[in-house]
Amino acid sequence: MYNHQPEKYICPLCQVANGETTERGNLESSVIFRDKNITVYISPKWWRSNPGHVIIIPNVHFKNIYDLPEEYGHAIFDASKKVAIVLKKSYKCDGVSTRQHNEPAGNQDV
Numbered sequence: 275m276y277n278h279q280p281e282k283y284i285c286p287l288c289q290v291a292n293g294e295t296t297e298r299g300n301l302e303s304s305v306i307f308r309d310k311n312i313t314v315y316i317s318p319k320w321w322r323s324n325p326g327h328v329i330i331i332p333n334v335h336f337k338n339i340y341d342l343p344e345e346y347g348h349a350i351f352d353a354s355k356k357v358a359i360v361l362k363k364s365y366k367c368d369g370v371s372t373r374q375h376n377e378p379a380g381n382q383d384v
């Protein structure tokens with residue numbers, strides 16, 4: 275639904291989920307959690323004003339939130355809460371933000 279994925283697209287997020295090497299190298303050492311549904315890793319690209327950028331991805335490729343089964347959405351949200359608490363405790367940050375992008379107009383770039 276509402277897909278814009280190019281043909282033969284190699285998804286870098288799936289490469290991380292599968293422990294494969296991406297154009298940014300092998301990020302397996304950046305993975306902080308993985309279970310049957312999701313992988314959580316520290317992004318090699320941090321937002322200038324937001325150190326501690328963590329990415330939570332499903333272990334199965336879904337093009338966007340429109341196609342995401344609830345089972346994975348729930349797992350991502352549960353992990354988001356845990357990561358937020360870890361960020362607060364680890365960095366003593368004043369706040370935590372979460373993002374999820376869909377379609378080019380929604381800033382989806384993967």
Ligand SMILES: [Zn+2]
Pocket residue numbers: 285286287288289334335336
């Ligand atoms: Zn993917």
